[in-house]
Amino acid sequence: MVSAFAFSSTRVGEGFAFGFGAFIAFFGALSVLAHNRTPDHWGLLVVGLAMFTVPFVGNAYSYDRGASWTCWVAGGLAIILGGFAWTHDRAPTEYGITELGDSQRLRHPWSYWIGRLALIIGLASVLLGIAFHSTPAGTAVTIGLGGMIAVVAIWSLLASEPTHNFLTLAITAFALFLSPWVAGFAGDNLAWTAWVAGAFATALGVAGYLQDERLDFATAVRDDSAERYRRRYR
Known part of the structure; x- marks a missing residue:
């Protein structure tokens, strides 16, 4: 979230990087507080994948290197952390x-x-x-x-x-x-x-x-x- 404001050079790039970064922090906080963390780890994985992918979609802020690298690095780390945690979670006690x-x-x-x-x-x-x-x-x-x-x-x-x-x-x-x-x-x-x-x-x-x-x-x-x-x- 800090990098979104510090390194972005466009309004679009700053907004997307900030929004995705805030959601990563949101799911991270929930995973610390929750007992069954599977939904939170899954959410972290999905948000990280979306954050990593967005700079490649169209030309919205491909010229904003600061926002792009913020999304690539933070999104990639969120994918790794969320995916690793999700695959090691126990099956949730739910039956629909x-x-x-x-x-x-x-x-x-x-x-x-x-x-x-x-x-x-x-x-x-x-x-x-x-x-x-x-x-x-x-x-x-x-x-x-x-x-x-x-x-x-x-x-x-x-x-x-x-x-x-x-x-x-x-x-x-x-x-x-x-x-x-x-x-x-x-x-x-x-x-x-x-x-x-x-x-x-x-x-x-x-x-x-x-x-x-x-x-x-x-x-x-x-x-x-x-x-x-x-x-x-x-």
Whole structure:
């Protein structure tokens, strides 16, 4: 992230290098705090691959050597670290149980409040994106990511086991928080909508993800579903 500002010579290169670097730091922080680090290591691998590849796509900032080398070096290291960690992770204790079901009764009330607040933030971002005049990129990014936050919030409210929904919420909201710098509308009033909404929604998603993950809620849902299956069919 520091190199993006120190060595880039174009606005496009600086924005992309900063955004990808921030996501590498984001997944690195989550992998330190989480118990099951597999999703975070996978995210680090994907972000690193995208960061390493972007300078080769088109001619967006091929003439910005500082940004290109920042992406190549940081992205390459993220691929190596994320890939090595991901291949050595134990299989996650999950069986795809995220549908509607009786296991919703196992969820804590705060889990639903996170989803409700995120839904309000997402809808507010969409409405403010329509109300404020900004660049086409700023309007599109704010409305699009705000709408995605609202959709993910609804998923988290409907899911029996919302751990990964909260992780998706945190990732989407963090992208909204970074968007004014990456998309180049930091000088507009709409940027404050992206910063405030993105920061609050990121905090909600990270809190929900880490809390569910530390409680190993996925295992509790799996065991409860297995017990209900045994009672019904055996």
